[in-house]
Amino acid sequence: MSWLLTEEHLEDLARGAAVLGTGGGGDPYVGRLLVRQAIREHGPVTILDPDEVEDDALVIPTAQMGAPTVVFEKLPSGSEPETALAALEKHLGAKATATMPIECGGINSMIPLVVGARTGLPVVDADGMGRAFPELQMETFGVYGVPGSPMAVAGEGGEVTVIDTGSDNRRMEWIARGVTIRLGGVAHIAEYSMSGADVKRTAIPRTLTLALKVGRAIREGRSSDPIARLEEALSETLYSNLRVLFRGKISDVERRTEAGFARGRAAAVSFDGEHELGIEFQNENLVAVVDGEVRCVVPDLICVLDSESAEPITTETLRYGQRVTVVGISTPDIMRTPEALATFGPAAFGLPHEFRPVEA
Structure with missing residues (x-):
């Protein structure tokens, strides 16, 4: 069922999206601030259940791309994704019926809401990653046959580029990444235009609703055990398994911005000093290793949470001395097929690990 998103939803939604974004997005x-401003100026946003999207509707996802370390310092004006959408509509010669997130992540669950508020378009309650991934070809949309291009890239100065690589989503990512770097390391995009029928076939459903549920569970659980409340909230969803991987203190962070990504690793030591954790990331957390053993690996979610509040900690805000609880969360079955793992499993990131479900 469709529903109206108001300013009162935003804090829980942003928190939950950051959890599902596994350190990135x-x-x-x-x-949250961008959506709040847009709602105050234009009114609430209609969140459209994917089952209610007409099969012949034109859905155009909108998002931000760039290294989180740059995004953290280079704030958007708020109009860039709307500009990208308008450019792609002009190129296609058709108007969008709705927009949608490409991923479930901190700011990228929010960008389509800004577009929805500013244009009046409904936002489909689904996305193409079920979490956040660093590269544009890493979409369930693409895995199951929807081409990412033509796509539009917009900069803060009104610059617009349309990229068309046919069905080659990997080359689309490579060109768009280069354009984004030259726009200062962050840009806004419209891509993976598709029919409503394709949304139902290829998207991870109801992830905005899920993010809202996750954020609310953490907030309400802070008077007792927010991790337990989070586990309970996830148990009846497509993300049904949560495992606590590690509890301890961040002991080292190595982070660099290169080729348009934030890459690096973080280390932590358990509170008793007897165990060690290592996390590798490329915008998002990719693999968690405890005492030399892989405990969780993409596409399953690796979420670093503050030990007391369970507030999610993104890769660009990891700091020495933070007291953290690291959890692994299982992904939906559509993200674990051989086709999906070939696109965004460990080998796609050059990791020397086989995928093993976190609940195994």
């Missing part, structure tokens, strides 16, 4: 606080 952009700063949730900035995203």
Whole structure:
């Protein structure tokens, strides 16, 4: 069932999206402020259940792309994704019926809401990653046959580029990444235009509703055990398994911005000093290793949470001394097929690990 998103939803939604974004997807606080401003100026946003999207509807996802370390310092004006959408509509010669997130992440669950508020378009309650991934070809849309291009890229100065690589989503990512770097390391995009029938076939359903549920569970659980409340909230969803991987203190962070990504690793030591954790990330957390053993690996979610509040900590805000609880969360079955793992499993990131479900 469709519903109206108001300003009162935003804090829980941003928190939950940051959890599902597994360390990436952009700063949730900035995203929340952008949507709040858009709602105050234009009114609430209609969130459209994917089952209610007409099969012949034109759905155009909108998003931000760039290294989180740059996004953290280079704030958007708020109109860039709308500009990208208008450019792609002009190129296609058709108007969008709705927009949609490409991923479930901090700011990228929010960008389509900004577009929805500013244009009046409904936002489909679904996305193409079920979490956040660093590269544009890493979409369930593409895995199951929807081409990402033509796509539009917009900069803060009104610059617009349309990229068309046919069905080659990997080359689309490569060109768009280069354009984004030259726009200062962050840009806004419209891509993976598709029919309503394709949305139902290829998207992870109801992830905005899920993010809202996750954020609310953490907030309401802070008077007792927010991790337990989070586990309970997830148990009846497509993300049904949560495992606590590690509890301890961040002991080291190595982070660099290169080729348009934030890459690096973080280390932590258990509170008793007897165990060690290592996390590798490329915008998002990719693999968690405890005492030399892989405990969780993409596409399953690796979420670093504050030990007391369970507030999610993104890769660009990891700091020495933070006291953290690291959890692994299982992904939906549509993200674990051989086709999906070939696109965004461990080998796609050059990791020397086989995928093993976190609940195994």
